[in-house]
Amino acid sequence: MGNCNHGLRKLFLVLFYAAISLKGFSQSDFSKAEKLFQQGKFTEAKTLFEAVIKQNPNHLKSLEYLGDIAGNNKLWNAALVYYGKLEVLDPKEANYFYKYGGCLGMKAKEANKLKALSMIGDIKASFEKAIQLNPNHIEARWALIELYLQLPGIVGGSERKAKTYANQLIKISPVDGYLANGHIAEYFDKYKEAEFNYSKAIVIGGSKTTYQALANLYKNKLNQPQKAKELMDAFNKKG
Numbered sequence: 107m108g109n110c111n112h113g114l115r116k117l118f119l120v121l122f123y124a125a126i127s128l129k130g131f132s133q134s135d136f137s138k139a140e141k142l143f144q145q146g147k148f149t150e151a152k153t154l155f156e157a158v159i160k161q162n163p164n165h166l167k168s169l170e171y172l173g174d175i176a177g178n179n180k181l182w183n184a185a186l187v188y189y190g191k192l193e194v195l196d197p198k199e200a201n202y203f204y205k206y207g208g209c210l211g212m213k214a215k216e217a218n219k220l221k222a223l224s225m226i227g228d229i230k231a232s233f234e235k236a237i238q239l240n241p242n243h244i245e246a247r248w249a250l251i252e253l254y255l256q257l258p259g260i261v262g263g264s265e266r267k268a269k270t271y272a273n274q275l276i277k278i279s280p281v282d283g284y285l286a287n288g289h290i291a292e293y294f295d296k297y298k299e300a301e302f303n304y305s306k307a308i309v310i311g312g313s314k315t316t317y318q319a320l321a322n323l324y325k326n327k328l329n330q331p332q333k334a335k336e337l338m339d340a341f342n343k344k345g
Contacts, residue, residue: 122201125222136168142318148175164195173205200240207232208249229253247271251286259284265294281311285319295326 139154152175158168173188189206208231214222230253236246251271255257257263268290276283288303305321317337325334 132198139168139171139224143171143175149180151175152340166196168193169195170202173209177205177209177212180212182209182216186213198239200236200243200246203232203239204236204243204246204249207236207246211249211253226253226257244275244279244282247275247278248282248286251290255290265290281307281313281316284310286317287321288319292323292327295327297323300327312344314341 107243124129135154136158139151139158142148142151142154151327152172154180155168155175157174159172159259162168169188169192172255173185173192176182176185176188184321186206186209189202192199193206194203210225214225214229217225230250233246233250233253236243237250248271251268254264254268254271269287272283272286274283275286283304284307288300288307291297291299291303300323301320304316304323308320317340321334321337324330324337332339
């Protein structure tokens with residue numbers, strides 16, 4: 107009996123250290139893969155992330171990175187598989203639904219019109235789910251704004267709905283809200299309204315993005331290239 111217990115303890119220790127070793131190898135792979143991803147070396151990163159997934163099929167961050175890599179390579183179906191799995195594994199994470207919706211939207215852009223129209227409901231639902239899970243989700247609102255602007259009115263396009271999300275953004279992130287309202291106004295050729303909103307965004311945020319939005323309006327829509335140049339010069343002088 108003693109020999110039996112000794113044998114069991116020995117087997118347990120072997121399995122225990124093997125598990126630690128395997129976990130350490132996986133973590134090492136993940137760290138290397140993440141660093142490669144951040145360096146933009148997606149092919150090398152993909153190989154290592156796949157090695158992690160082989161050991162741990164439900165490793166959330168590796169699945170997300172693999173989805174991001176597939177999306178970066180415009181492999182929409184592959185990306186949708188990864189993001190879809192993430193939605194199942196962690197159905198409370200807003201970003202997974204946002205990324206799934208974005209990927210679906212990009213796939214729709216490349217599909218024929220009939221196929222694209224059939225995907226609109228799922229695209230909207232994904233972005234709306236992201237907002238439901240995270241009421242402060244800025245990117246999902248921007249995505250819905252763009253969707254409602256790009257869609258023809260007959261299939262759900264709506265300036266009013268786009269502005270609803272832009273006004274929600276004002277409460278969450280005033281800079282984004284004014285940029286979004288400016289973008290909507292510009293889309294519908296309401297240039298004075300666009301100028302007002304972009305100017306408000308500059309006052310509140312003062313970032314290059316805000317200055318660039320107004321400068322582009324002056325240069326591309328109002329035929330005032332000198333005014334655009336002066337505006338960007340003013341930003342550059344800020345330091």
